[in-house]
Structure formats: structure tokens, C-alpha cells
Amino acid sequence: MPATATRRSPLATAYRTHTCGELRDAHAGERVKLAGWVHAYRHQGKGLVFVDLRDRAGLTQVTFDMEDSPADVLEAGSKLRQEDAVSVEGIVRIKESPNPKLPTGKIEVVVESVEVLAKTAPPPLLPSDDDTLPSEEGRLTNRYLDLRRPAMQRILQVRHEVGAIAREYFHSIGFLEVETPILCKSTPEGALDFLVPSRMNPGQWYALPQSPQLFKQILMVAGCDRYFQITKCFRDEDLRADRQPEFTQIDLEMSFVTREDVMRAMEGFARKLWKNVLDVDVPELRRMTYREAMDTYGIDRPDLRYGLELVDVSDIARRTDFKVFTGALEKPRGVVKAIRVPGGSHVLTRKITDGYTEFVKTFGAGGVPVTKVVEGGKLEGGVAKFLEPLATDLIARMGAAPGDTILFGADTYSVVTKSLGELRQKVARDMKLLDAPSAPKWSFLWVVDFPMFEWDAETSRFFAMHHPFTAPSPEDVGRFMAADPREHDTVESIVSAGYDMVVNGSEIGGGSIRIHQQDVQKKVFHLLGISEEEAQAKFSFLLEALRFGAPPHGGIAFGLDRLVMHLAGVDNIRDVIAFPKTQTGADLMCDCPSPVDKAQLDELYIKSTFAG
RNA sequence: GGGGCGGUAGCUCAAUUGGUUAGAGUACCGGACUGUCGAUCCGGUGGUUGCGGGUUCGAGUCCCGUCCGCCUCGCCA
Numbered sequence: 001m002p003a004t005a006t007r008r009s010p011l012a013t014a015y016r017t018h019t020c021g022e023l024r025d026a027h028a029g030e031r032v033k034l035a036g037w038v039h040a041y042r043h044q045g046k047g048l049v050f051v052d053l054r055d056r057a058g059l060t061q062v063t064f065d066m067e068d069s070p071a072d073v074l075e076a077g078s079k080l081r082q083e084d085a086v087s088v089e090g091i092v093r094i095k096e097s098p099n100p101k102l103p104t105g106k107i108e109v110v111v112e113s114v115e116v117l118a119k120t121a122p123p124p125l126l127p128s129d130d131d132t133l134p135s136e137e138g139r140l141t142n143r144y145l146d147l148r149r150p151a152m153q154r155i156l157q158v159r160h161e162v163g164a165i166a167r168e169y170f171h172s173i174g175f176l177e178v179e180t181p182i183l184c185k186s187t188p189e190g191a192l193d194f195l196v197p198s199r200m201n202p203g204q205w206y207a208l209p210q211s212p213q214l215f216k217q218i219l220m221v222a223g224c225d226r227y228f229q230i231t232k233c234f235r236d237e238d239l240r241a242d243r244q245p246e247f248t249q250i251d252l253e254m255s256f257v258t259r260e261d262v263m264r265a266m267e268g269f270a271r272k273l274w275k276n277v278l279d280v281d282v283p284e285l286r287r288m289t290y291r292e293a294m295d296t297y298g299i300d301r302p303d304l305r306y307g308l309e310l311v312d313v314s315d316i317a318r319r320t321d322f323k324v325f326t327g328a329l330e331k332p333r334g335v336v337k338a339i340r341v342p343g344g345s346h347v348l349t350r351k352i353t354d355g356y357t358e359f360v361k362t363f364g365a366g367g368v369p370v371t372k373v374v375e376g377g378k379l380e381g382g383v384a385k386f387l388e389p390l391a392t393d394l395i396a397r398m399g400a401a402p403g404d405t406i407l408f409g410a411d412t413y414s415v416v417t418k419s420l421g422e423l424r425q426k427v428a429r430d431m432k433l434l435d436a437p438s439a440p441k442w443s444f445l446w447v448v449d450f451p452m453f454e455w456d457a458e459t460s461r462f463f464a465m466h467h468p469f470t471a472p473s474p475e476d477v478g479r480f481m482a483a484d485p486r487e488h489d490t491v492e493s494i495v496s497a498g499y500d501m502v503v504n505g506s507e508i509g510g511g512s513i514r515i516h517q518q519d520v521q522k523k524v525f526h527l528l529g530i531s532e533e534e535a536q537a538k539f540s541f542l543l544e545a546l547r548f549g550a551p552p553h554g555g556i557a558f559g560l561d562r563l564v565m566h567l568a569g570v571d572n573i574r575d576v577i578a579f580p581k582t583q584t585g586a587d588l589m590c591d592c593p594s595p596v597d598k599a600q601l602d603e604l605y606i607k608s609t610f611a612g
Numbered sequence: 613g614g615g616g617c618g619g620u621a622g623c624u625c626a627a628u629u630g631g632u633u634a635g636a637g638u639a640c641c642g643g644a645c646u647g648u649c650g651a652u653c654c655g656g657u658g659g660u661u662g663c664g665g666g667u668u669c670g671a672g673u674c675c676c677g678u679c680c681g682c683c684u685c686g687c688c689a
Contacts, residue, residue: 192687
């Protein structure tokens, strides 16, 4: 082995001395071996062939030429095609004309020997072609080629780093990584379970965990003190761009803590993540109550990178003869709210605002009344004629200036909140508010003081907004213990000790302080209409555990997939998962789910009732 | 369960009002080229227009059904 001027690569193997991303001009003159895939090749005649060799780490140009490469090597080099796997050995040389686009662009490797490790079949997807990305279907079917793309390799790298940072950080502040079962008892969380039949217990079933919630609480009772795990969770619900049936949580729980302790630990984690991955400094997180978030942003996970706040104008609207407004205000919990879009009249054409009416219809609203603010404190266009006598008050309330557009929502509180909350985000995109150079890149906040219970009129009962083990906020414990389930408004006003971390309008983590006292837990079940028997049948093991000196405890779970989406700057959850499912829950590469032999079902005592 | 968009060469796309032999780029194959780096130039192979049915003299195009993918409402504490 010749002496080398530079440090041996940690990725060196029998097939390579370095990766394709690490050679620099300092390596000039060294004998090296590289292994990877042919990313691109350029023939310059019979005597000169350039090949860009790619591995996980990057690209390096390797050169076959008739003066420096043996004839048979040059011949072999000229036959290389995209995605062949090869290993080459040669001398690092400074390029005559450097390529500033590549970190390795100052050098090339002059090939003295080449080994074709594996010729490729015709690839259905070319990792070197980033401009014409194949369909989602093609990418998922040929995932091994899709993942070869440098963009995907980078995301895998980010995801790995998030996991590594999590382990390092939580270890450093005393967390124990503990594994919890994948074969579980079906628990009372809101989503549908994936079920697994038990061969040894005919007719009985395991469920895959929707989260390790109960186990981590039991670990606290068990004296674990601080538990942490990166773990898969399973929910059999319809998918979205940010939802998969199996997803990964960074899950943790802490003993002898208040809300503040958990939130401080988690902020530290977020800060470290953003610093280490993106070199972004995360400031101290502001807090917002659930009520404020819903009132002002129409959503429990507001994106604070732009304004467009919802403003209650019910009192002004009441003084109009506009039936849309007055009619809405006659409804129970009727309200009229407005969004001021600065400079909107230049961008939001009639066509666009007509589209808003269609848009809000999907959320149950009737439409979006619109007006524009013009010079002289006047309104023009849309519903202006109904508002003219009130223009001054409205403009003052909205802080509006000429050129602004005002969008209205008039209906019940929940419809206005939902529809304007969604519309606010759409308007921000249409106005390109996030593309402005002055726009903040990151918006972090905690949303706190969630209601513990929500009344569901259809089933005439309360639902736990978080889960039934969430403790009431310390300030509300008294009111909670005294609450009468028949007094809906009182029950709905009780605030929990829960907290959600929100980044750029996406919930990336949520948790709560849990109930550790039996009488409090019983009261929750009572309010939820869960009988003693039902509670015992569903989670007696947790209730049993809580009898034996349970410490005050609380925790949080971060959605790893969504974290990586933000850190990698992608808008689709499939891109941050190596082997994701389609919207119908299929894995196109494995071709599953798929039928199984009848014998396999017999062994499990299962008979399908599916007629198809 | 509902709404929307899409499926044409290995890949990405085009194809006028329903009308000639369904085209282009790229990949691949062959040729030219000694400094390229999105190489260039010349030539070539490559098609069950997702699938099934219908209307029509004639269907990639229109109609019905169906499958698949994506976005979304409901759903997902």
C-alpha cells in the first residue's frame, strides 16, 4: 500500500479507498480506488471517455484516455452505460478545466484498471435525470432506483441524522431507550386498529399499536423515570400527503415533571435539531392558547409566518342589511369574520375570489363575500354596496388601506373558523407571501390550553380531545372534579395540561401531563360516559398500574416523518420514508397487501367474508 | 363513502373539431469526434394510447364501466 498524503476514508473497503464525494486537489497524485454507479458518460472519440461515478457521497469524474489507460481498460470504459456498477483504480489528477458545480470538480481519476461489478438491465428510472421525475407509481414500483437519486439519498441522510441527534440528546439528559411491543392489546385511541390474529389463541387478536401511550405511562410507574423510543405506530385511516398507515414517532415520557419540564426538554431538542441539521437558531417558543389560535387563525396549528388574521366583525355586520351577514348572525353561535389581504386587489382577481367561494364550500360555508378598499376610505366591488354606510368602521377595525382586499366568512363559529382558517392558507399561497424575501422562514410555537372534552351532538356524548389519560390543567382541577356532565358548556371550558409544538402550520409534536391519580381518572371516564366495566375491559392494566404509587408524569411524541419533511424541505411524507405506501395502503414494490393461501388462513382460524 | 386531476415508446411529454403511417426529447443500439462535464453531430430500434364495452365510415380524442396513481372532504385523540 503506497503512503498516502491524506487520511484513510472510514468508508474504505476492498472495492474502494474513498467515496465518490471526498477527493479534492489535496489528493492529487494519490493512487485511489472508487466504486459506484455510472451516473453519466461522455465519449470524446475512441481515445477519451469521461465517466461520472456516483455513490451515496457524491460524484467524481473518472477518465479513460489512450495515453494513461491500458487499451483494454479504455475499451471496457467505453462500454460503460448509465447505472452499471463499477470499481475503478487510478491516479488522482488536477483537471485541465475544473467543474465548479461539483465539490470534487477540481480533480479527476485517471483510470488504470476497471472492474465491471454488475451490468445493469435497462433501467425504468434514471437516477441521473432530475428534470423528468417519473410518476409516483413508477418511483414506488422501482424504489431501489428512485432511492439512488441524490435528492433521495440526501433525505435518507437527514432522517438518519435526526435519529442520531435524538438518541444523543435524550441520552445526554438521562432518558432510557426502551422498546415496547408491536403486538398489543387493542387500545381506545381514536383510529381504526390493524389486527393480527393469534394462532395459539383461536378467535383472539392482537392490535398493532397506534402509539406506545399506555406502555410509556406504565414505564413511569415502573420507575423508568425518563423513557424514549423511536418507534413505529399504526393507524388504519385514509391517507393524505402527510399521513401514512405506519409512521414513526420519537416518543418519550418523563416522571416527576410539570408541563414546563417537558416543554423545556422538547424545546432543547428542536433547537438542537434545527441547529445541527440546518444551522438555524430556534428562538424561545412563543405560546398561544387553543382559543386564540382558533379565534385568530381558524386552526389549532397556525402558521405565523404571515398575517391574514381573522378579525371578528360581527358587531359591524349586524348593522347591515346584507342577508348573508344578518342571516348568519341569527344562527346559534353565528359570527361574521373578515380577513384583510394587504395589496390583494392587485392580485386577487374576480376569477380567483370566485374560486374561493368554491373552495370554502368544501368546508361547509356558503361562499366568500369580497370587497376592495379604495382611496378616500371607501369600499368598492363585491359586497361593497351593503357595507358602504359602515365603511369607516370596517376599515378602521381591519386596519385596511387602499389596495387591500377584505374577505368575509359568515356562518356558525365552527364553519367560519374552519373555512377562513383554510382560506387564509390558500390566500397566503396565492399572494406568494412565503416567497417574499422578508418572509420568516420558520415559525415555531406551542399551542396550549386545549379543551379536555368536545361535545359530539351526533352521538350525544363527550370525546377526549387528546386521549382519556390527559390531565386537566392544574388551574382547572377544581372545576374539573366538580363538573356535571350535563353542563356541556362548563365541561367544554375545562382546559387540559396538553401542548402541541407547531412548525410552519404543521403539528410536529403533541403531548400532555397525564393523570396519575385514580379519582381524577375515574372522573374522566365518568364524563366520557365510560363505565367501570368498560374501562376495566379496555385498559385495566394501566388502571391497575396507576394504583401503586404512580409518579406525576407527562410526555410528548414527535412525528419523525413530519420533522424530516420540514428539515429536508419536502412536502410529501412518502419522500421521507424509504419504502412508503400509496394512498390505498399498497406497497407497489413488494406488491402488498396480497392474498394468502387458504391453508394459511385455516391455521389462523380465519375465513374471509369478502365476496370479490 | 364524496369531489378533483392524471394514465400515450423503457422514462418525461405532444397529438387542432373525431380524420394521413400516433410525434418530440431522453434512454438504448450503431457511427463520427482527444478535454467533456445537461457534451455535440449523423443514423437506427422502440407503441395492446391502463383494461373492458359502446357510438361512428373512422376513436388516443366522444359515452358507459372498471383498475391504478396523486390531491382533497369526511376520517385520523
